[in-house]
Amino acid sequence: MAKPRVGIFGLTSCAGDQLVVVNLEDELLDIVGAIDLRSFIMAASHPVEDEFDVALVEGSVVTGEDEERVKDIRAKSKLLGAIGTCAVWGGIPGALNHVGRNTLYQAVYGTEEDLFKAREARPLRDVVKVDFSLSGCPVEKHQLVQALLSLLHGDLPSFPTVPVCQDCRFKENVCLLKTKGQLCLGPVTAGGCLARCPSHNIGCEGCHGPLDEVNFAAEAALLEEKGLPRERIARVVRNFAHQADLARIM
Amino acid sequence: MTRTIKVDHLSRVEGHGRIVVEIEGNTLKRADFNIFEGPRFFEALCVGRPYQDVSMMVSRICAICSVGHKLTSVLALENALGVKVSPQTELLRDLLFQGMSIESHVLHTYFLALPDFLGAGSAIELAPRFPTEVKLALNMKKLGNTIQELVGGRAIHPINCVVGGFGRIPTREELLGVRATLEELLPGAVKTVELFGGLAYPAQTQEPSTTYVALEPEGPEFSFFGRRIATSKGKVVPVESYKEIADERVVPHSSAKHSLPGGEPYFTGALARINLFGDRLTPRAKSAMDAAGVRFPSTNTLHNNLCQAIENLYSFERALEVIDLLLRDGVHAEEPVEVKVRAGRGVAATEVPRGTLYHEYVLDDAGVVTYANVITPTAQNQANVEKDFRSYIERSPGAPDDSIASNLEMIARAYDPCISCAAHLVEVKRT
Numbered sequence: 001m002a003k004p005r006v007g008i009f010g011l012t013s014c015a016g017d018q019l020v021v022v023n024l025e026d027e028l029l030d031i032v033g034a035i036d037l038r039s040f041i042m043a044a045s046h047p048v049e050d051e052f053d054v055a056l057v058e059g060s061v062v063t064g065e066d067e068e069r070v071k072d073i074r075a076k077s078k079l080l081g082a083i084g085t086c087a088v089w090g091g092i093p094g095a096l097n098h099v100g101r102n103t104l105y106q107a108v109y110g111t112e113e114d115l116f117k118a119r120e121a122r123p124l125r126d127v128v129k130v131d132f133s134l135s136g137c138p139v140e141k142h143q144l145v146q147a148l149l150s151l152l153h154g155d156l157p158s159f160p161t162v163p164v165c166q167d168c169r170f171k172e173n174v175c176l177l178k179t180k181g182q183l184c185l186g187p188v189t190a191g192g193c194l195a196r197c198p199s200h201n202i203g204c205e206g207c208h209g210p211l212d213e214v215n216f217a218a219e220a221a222l223l224e225e226k227g228l229p230r231e232r233i234a235r236v237v238r239n240f241a242h243q244a245d246l247a248r249i250m
Numbered sequence: 251m252t253r254t255i256k257v258d259h260l261s262r263v264e265g266h267g268r269i270v271v272e273i274e275g276n277t278l279k280r281a282d283f284n285i286f287e288g289p290r291f292f293e294a295l296c297v298g299r300p301y302q303d304v305s306m307m308v309s310r311i312c313a314i315c316s317v318g319h320k321l322t323s324v325l326a327l328e329n330a331l332g333v334k335v336s337p338q339t340e341l342l343r344d345l346l347f348q349g350m351s352i353e354s355h356v357l358h359t360y361f362l363a364l365p366d367f368l369g370a371g372s373a374i375e376l377a378p379r380f381p382t383e384v385k386l387a388l389n390m391k392k393l394g395n396t397i398q399e400l401v402g403g404r405a406i407h408p409i410n411c412v413v414g415g416f417g418r419i420p421t422r423e424e425l426l427g428v429r430a431t432l433e434e435l436l437p438g439a440v441k442t443v444e445l446f447g448g449l450a451y452p453a454q455t456q457e458p459s460t461t462y463v464a465l466e467p468e469g470p471e472f473s474f475f476g477r478r479i480a481t482s483k484g485k486v487v488p489v490e491s492y493k494e495i496a497d498e499r500v501v502p503h504s505s506a507k508h509s510l511p512g513g514e515p516y517f518t519g520a521l522a523r524i525n526l527f528g529d530r531l532t533p534r535a536k537s538a539m540d541a542a543g544v545r546f547p548s549t550n551t552l553h554n555n556l557c558q559a560i561e562n563l564y565s566f567e568r569a570l571e572v573i574d575l576l577l578r579d580g581v582h583a584e585e586p587v588e589v590k591v592r593a594g595r596g597v598a599a600t601e602v603p604r605g606t607l608y609h610e611y612v613l614d615d616a617g618v619v620t621y622a623n624v625i626t627p628t629a630q631n632q633a634n635v636e637k638d639f640r641s642y643i644e645r646s647p648g649a650p651d652d653s654i655a656s657n658l659e660m661i662a663r664a665y666d667p668c669i670s671c672a673a674h675l676v677e678v679k680r681t
Contacts, residue, residue: 010265010266012290014310014311014312014313014316015264015265015312015313015314016310016313016316016406016407017313018313019264019313019314019406020406022357022361023391023392023395023405023406025388025389025391025392025395026388026392028388029374029377029384029388032374037374040372041259041261041262042261042262042263042264043262043361043362043372043373043374044261044262044371044372044374044375045261045262045365045371045372046261046371047261062290091310092290092295092307092310093290093291095295095307096291096294096295099294104291104294107291107293107294107297121290137310137407138313138406138407196403196404196409197403197409197417199403199418200403200409200410200416200417200418201417201418202403202409202410202412202417205306205409207407232300235299236303239303239307
């Protein structure tokens with residue numbers, strides 16, 4: 001069987017999810033041996049961009065160039081995966097989507113002129129069809145390897161949708177929210193990170209994006225009891241996922 | 251007749267960059283290093299938020315130097331809030347920085363830069379030809395990540411480093427584990443300096459008139475930390491006055507702002523640090539530098555690759571020193587220092603792998619950010635990259651287009667540009 005033709009791409013982003021690929025020190029040589037890696041501009045010159053069986057795309061769609069690029073990748077790819085919270089949810093660059101671009105230009109560049117044709121930071125699914133998603137800021141190594149293995153077996157990657165709280169239980173962590181009243185988004189955030197932040201006594205920052213069917217209202221009520229105002233909770237929930245449905249908090 | 255030479259999407263760098271050169275007759279019309287990463291308005295994101303939210307946001311400016319952004323923002327906020335941390339916290343932060351330096355320098359030297367010198371398109375292509383070297387590089391890179399993971403809680407976008415200290419302190423056993431791997435790979439770090447000292451660096455990238463800028467170490471030893479900025483022209487200013495050095499302006503072809511102190515480009519990064527303070531390196535790094543066959547100070551931009559290899563060895567030695575100090579004093583559980591919220595301005599600068607990084611925050615009396623400014627090394631270097639481009643083309647006017655293009659790529663790559671960082675977009679007035 002021919003090796004699957006793979007492309008790894010970055011739109012506007014910090015390149016963290018592509019860096020996770022490069023950080024697979026123990027697995028990297030086996031992985032590139034099992035696939036036909038045709039384009040990975042961050043790590044290799046001379047990309048060949050005709051057709052892909054799988055495209056992994058990091059980043060959010062911010063500029064006109066991003067939009068053209070992801071549409072072009074989509075047209076050339078059988079499967080397209082959104083990799084990282086920016087691609088899945090818009091990520092941190094989307095946290096100011098409710099503020100006009102001209103206001104931001106004024107604040108940052110001292111001019112309202114649209115210098116770089118920037119728009120709101122959009123997740124890939126707002127622009128192209130997405131076949132599978134892996135969130136995380138950055139994505140977790142073990143989940144990325146699992147996704148690649150699924151693809152090599154001809155399956156679409158899928159991950160259980162459980163909250164960070166479940167990971168915390170496995171780690172036998174003391175609940176920061178209940179015992180210390182610390183702002184922790186664990187109950188409403190997709191797990192899979194093995195509760196990294198709570199395991200370091202730091203409240204979950206919500207970097208994997210909201211869980212499906214999430215009960216924001218219960219989280220908000222719990223945090224409000226601990227003296228944290230709803231405006232603050234709403235803002236923190238929106239840091240990584242500006243499309244999170246806040247109607248249920250506010 | 252106008253010749254246009256373009257590199258549409260610079261490969262083997264972090265982020266999206268483009269080179270455009272126009273030569274009309276015998277005159278160079280433009281030599282631009284474009285950054286077309288989309289703007290993300292990070293400073294605007296910080297304003298109006300409580301200080302506790304800042305570090306986790308600005309870490310996302312860039313993955314490769316996320317430890318740098320995280321810790322530099324924490325240091326600036328601590329300056330604003332008047333927070334003094336414990337000696338153990340200072341040592342752990344130093345160790346965290348050495349982890350970043352090892353990971354980043356190994357990534358750049360072996361995976362991004364070396365293929366140019368060996369006629370390959372990537373390190374993956376190099377693996378069958380140089381299995382020992384590629385394996386060594388992967389092992390050293392993994393060690394850098396292991397240190398960041400242990401001390402930072404995550405190799406990319408660390409979580410454990412906060413205002414006042416750390417959420418979790420590594421155990422003695424964990425530190426001993428890292429120590430053993432450092433010892434094991436130390437000879438490889440020495441070999442790396444020999445390898446990069448032995449490469450043929452084209453001489454036409456010499457740029458004699460550039461200024462080199464780095465933080466002055468506070469003690470007699472080489473360091474990535476300091477409170478004063480030094481230049482090769484003899485100027486020294488406190489970090490609070492960083493705008494005297496790193497002044498930014500918007501240029502039309504780039505979404506990153508350029509830094510031009512007094513209108514003059516300058517170089518920041520490993521080459522600047524070694525040029526200015528290489529005589530203060532740890533013993534093995536110093537003797538490897540002296541044996542490398544290049545005399546410092548050097549004005550050849552491509553020697554930045556060698557300087558990163560030297561600094562990688564320094565980071566091995568320094569990490570071992572720090573771990574020994576931690577073990578000598580006995581690592582102990584400790585919560586972050588309690589913060590008394592107050593209004594204030596805080597500036598901090600650190601030496602991150604690509605050069606000096608500046609963070610500044612102003613807080614109101616509720617601890618909410620009213621002003622934020624971040625100036626990254628790549629933004630500072632951008633004008634100097636273009637100066638090197640012009641200098642190279644003026645020296646080689648008759649070279650064929652593809653040779654000019656590949657040489658310019660090599661020059662740009664030598665700076666280890668971090669384009670996501672540069673395009674974070676900074677506060678500033680347009681001039």
